[in-house]
Amino acid sequence: MSKSLSLGRTSAKGGFNILWGLMISSIISAVGVMIVAGILSEEEFGLVTVALIGPNIIMFIKDLGLDQATIKHATQYKTEGNTKRLESILVTGTTFEIVFGTIFTLISILASGFMANILERPTIVPLIQIASFIILAGALLKAAQSAFIGYERIKLHSVTLIIHSVLKTGLMILLVTLSFGTYGAIIGNAVSYLSAGIISVILLYLVIIKQIKTPKSQLEIMSTLRTMLKFGLPLSVSAMLVGVLSQFYSFLVAIYSTDLIMGNYQIALNFVVLVNIFSSSLTTILFPTFSKIKAHEDPKTLKDVFQYSVKYATLLVVPLTFAVMVLSEPGVASLFYDKYEYAPLLLSLYVITYLYSAAGSLSASSLINSQGKTKVNMKITILTFMVGIVLSLVLIPYFGVYGLIATNSLASVPGLVVSLWWIKKNYNVTVNWVSSIKILVASAFSAGLTYFVINSLSLSNWICLVLGAAVFLGSYIFVAPLIGAITYGDTQNLKDMLKSLGPLALVIDVLLYPIEKITSATKKET
Numbered sequence: 001m002s003k004s005l006s007l008g009r010t011s012a013k014g015g016f017n018i019l020w021g022l023m024i025s026s027i028i029s030a031v032g033v034m035i036v037a038g039i040l041s042e043e044e045f046g047l048v049t050v051a052l053i054g055p056n057i058i059m060f061i062k063d064l065g066l067d068q069a070t071i072k073h074a075t076q077y078k079t080e081g082n083t084k085r086l087e088s089i090l091v092t093g094t095t096f097e098i099v100f101g102t103i104f105t106l107i108s109i110l111a112s113g114f115m116a117n118i119l120e121r122p123t124i125v126p127l128i129q130i131a132s133f134i135i136l137a138g139a140l141l142k143a144a145q146s147a148f149i150g151y152e153r154i155k156l157h158s159v160t161l162i163i164h165s166v167l168k169t170g171l172m173i174l175l176v177t178l179s180f181g182t183y184g185a186i187i188g189n190a191v192s193y194l195s196a197g198i199i200s201v202i203l204l205y206l207v208i209i210k211q212i213k214t215p216k217s218q219l220e221i222m223s224t225l226r227t228m229l230k231f232g233l234p235l236s237v238s239a240m241l242v243g244v245l246s247q248f249y250s251f252l253v254a255i256y257s258t259d260l261i262m263g264n265y266q267i268a269l270n271f272v273v274l275v276n277i278f279s280s281s282l283t284t285i286l287f288p289t290f291s292k293i294k295a296h297e298d299p300k301t302l303k304d305v306f307q308y309s310v311k312y313a314t315l316l317v318v319p320l321t322f323a324v325m326v327l328s329e330p331g332v333a334s335l336f337y338d339k340y341e342y343a344p345l346l347l348s349l350y351v352i353t354y355l356y357s358a359a360g361s362l363s364a365s366s367l368i369n370s371q372g373k374t375k376v377n378m379k380i381t382i383l384t385f386m387v388g389i390v391l392s393l394v395l396i397p398y399f400g401v402y403g404l405i406a407t408n409s410l411a412s413v414p415g416l417v418v419s420l421w422w423i424k425k426n427y428n429v430t431v432n433w434v435s436s437i438k439i440l441v442a443s444a445f446s447a448g449l450t451y452f453v454i455n456s457l458s459l460s461n462w463i464c465l466v467l468g469a470a471v472f473l474g475s476y477i478f479v480a481p482l483i484g485a486i487t488y489g490d491t492q493n494l495k496d497m498l499k500s501l502g503p504l505a506l507v508i509d510v511l512l513y514p515i516e517k518i519t520s521a522t523k524k525e526t
Contacts, residue, residue, distance in 0.1 A: 021158020025165035026273060032169030036185055039176045048185045051127035052134070054115035055108050059135045062104040065236040065374075066093050067146035069228035072370060074150025085224075087212050090151075092224040094143040094201060094209075101139025108132035127182060133190045140197025144204040151208050160200040167192035234374035238381035245388045245411075249404055252392055257400035264342035265401045271331065271347050275320055275354050302367075303429045309363045310431050314439045315486060317362070321354040322447040323472050330454065330464040349405045356416060358436035364419040367429075376422060384415040438485035446475035477511065481518040488519035 040048070070093035077086040108115075112128040141160060148157040171192045175184030257265075324331075328344035353361075368377050388411035395403030424430045450472040454464040480486045491512050 021155075021161040024158075025161040028162070028165040028169050032165070032172055035169075036172050036176050039173075040181065040185065044182050044185075047121070047124060047127065047182045048189075050121060051124050051131050051182070051186055052189070054112070054128055055131045055134055058104050058108045058111075058132075059138050061240065062100055062135060062139070063236050063239055064100065064229060065231065065233055065239070066097055066100075066228055067142045068369065068374075069093065069231045070143070070146040071150040072231060072372075073228065074147060075152070078151055083212050086151075087209065088220055088224040089228070090147050090204070090209055090212075092221050092228065093147065094204065095221070096225060097139040097143035098136070098201075101136040105132050105136040108135055127186050130183070130186050130190050134193045137190065137193035137197040140201050141193070144197070144200035147204050147208060153208065156203055156207065160196060160203070163199055164192065164196035167195055231372060231374055234378035238374075238378045241381050241385045245385050249388075249392055249396070249407065252396040253401055253404045256397050256403075261342060261401050264340050265346055267332065267340045267343040268347035268350055271324065271328065271343075272350055275317065275324055275351055299427065299429075302427060306360075306363060306367055306423075306429050307432050310357075310360045311435050311439075311490070313362045314358045314436055315480075315490075317354055317357040318439050319443040319446065319472075319476050319480075321351050322443040323450075323469065324348075324351050326447040326450045326472065327454075327465055327468045330461045330468060333461040334465050346401060346405065349402070350408070353409050353412065355440070356412070358431075358440055359416060360420060360431045361412070361416055364416065364423060367423060367427075368419065371427075377419075380415045380418055380422075383418060384412055387411045387414055435485070438483055439480065442476060442480040442483060442485040445479050446472045449475050477514055478518070481515045486515055486519070488516065491516040491519060 036048075070089060073089045074086060077083075077089060109129050109132045112125045112132065113122075115128055116122050116125045141164065145157045145160055148154065148160070168189060172185050172188035175188045178184065180187070253265075325348040328347040332340055332343045332347070365377055365380075368374075368380075388407060391407040391411055392404070395407050397403070399406065420430065450468045453471050454468045457464070457467075459467070
């Protein structure tokens with residue numbers, strides 16, 4: 001088996017382990033939030049949200065890119081078998097996440113009065129002080145999870161996600177039910193977060209650090225920290241710019257949109273999670289995968305892995321995006337009947353950005369960062385930030401939420417174009433455009449057929465939803481191989497890469513069987 005396919009098998013297994021963790025933890029957390037929101041009054045639940053604003057912003061500012069540096073270097077040193085440097089990276093990353101987390105937690109507690117006054121709610125100072133502990137908790141959790149990803153113990157990453165969601169849901173519901181009100185929700189949130197962080201760090205020490213620790217090794221903490229910050233700070237700047245831009249969008253749209261439209265928009269965002277879970281799983285696992293490759297030493301593997309990553313991400317995300325678009329109306333109506341009538345259109349427009357995966361949007365930045373070129377990615381983010389500011393000031397005041405969605409869809413395009421140009425120039429690697437176009441065509445055709453079928457029948461919303469999903473899946477499985485969007489070689493690669501997934505591999509084999517037969521019969525092998 002080629003090196004690229006070997007990396008693909010590892011990535012597939014890691015991606016699946018992240019996926020199930022995200023899905024389970026997201027479901028548990030969503031159920032918990034809905035229950036707590038149902039017990040508290042609207043005003044009380046609003047105070048919980050407001051009290052978390054300041055600590056969340058500080059937690060975001062605290063990010064110095066140490067988590068991404070841990071993933072990158074841990075993956076690299078583990079691949080090279082450099083145990084000493086691997087231990088230094090894990091210990092240094094964990095130590096300074098805790099140090100910085102503690103410092104910024106104290107800053108948040110001391111600034112709680114100022115934040116409460118800014119928010120024009122001076123009575124919530126104690127709530128902000130309690131909520132401030134999520135900063136330290138987040139640092140603990142991030143330190144452990146980044147180490148698990150870098151060391152390729154992805155299951156532990158998912159386990160910590162689930163531990164956090166279970167503790168959060170259980171404690172918040174218990175304390176709110178015992179009539180602790182907003183304090184119960186905030187304490188439950190903070191304690192669960194902190195407990196999950198401590199458990200995660202203990203797991204990190206017992207399962208990884210203790211096992212690789214050498215008795216006479218002297219850790220080079222400060223030099224390792226400098227290396228990590230050199231890699232991570234540009235990523236930190238990028239993350240902060242993305243966060244500021246998101247908050248700026250929210251500020252503008254709140255001014256220029258009605259509460260009715262904003263409510264529909266929030267419902268649409270909840271459905272976007274269906275696509276986001278898969279895209280997040282892919283982007284999380286692609287970074288350590290690319291980090292195993294040294295571009296100038298093994299250019300062929302880099303090219304193969306990049307093109308495989310784009311194609312197989314596109315095969316998953318693009319049809320899922322089209323399915324969400326065409327099934328948005330029966331999906332929303334099945335849950336909310338005649339409420340949120342604008343949500344289906346908003347959802348269909350919002351998910352357009354996920355179609356950019358066909359152009360390598362999920363792979364490009366991971367490739368650039370994995371080769372240590374984080375300053376390049378920072379410059380691209382600055383470009384996106386500037387374009388986003390200009391577009392938002394022009395579009396949102398005139399079109400409200402629709403202007404926000406248009407801004408979100410357009411702002412990332414120049415950065416993506418520059419990323420692809422830079423990758424082509426420096427590594428002579430590009431997207432297989434013919435393959436991506438074929439996948440888009442197959443997905444669009446399946447969506448069009450599904451739309452025609454469900455709108456030609458007078459059936460209940462949930463029946464339209466189920467029938468539409470079946471029509472879309474059946475059409476895509478037939479059309480994609482017929483036009484060469486997926487080839488016989490792809491089916492063999494996918495079966496080989498996914499065989500490590502156990503029982504799930506059998507389900508995937510069933511879906512691949514008709515595709516394999518069609519491609520074999522039509523000689524679509526390349």
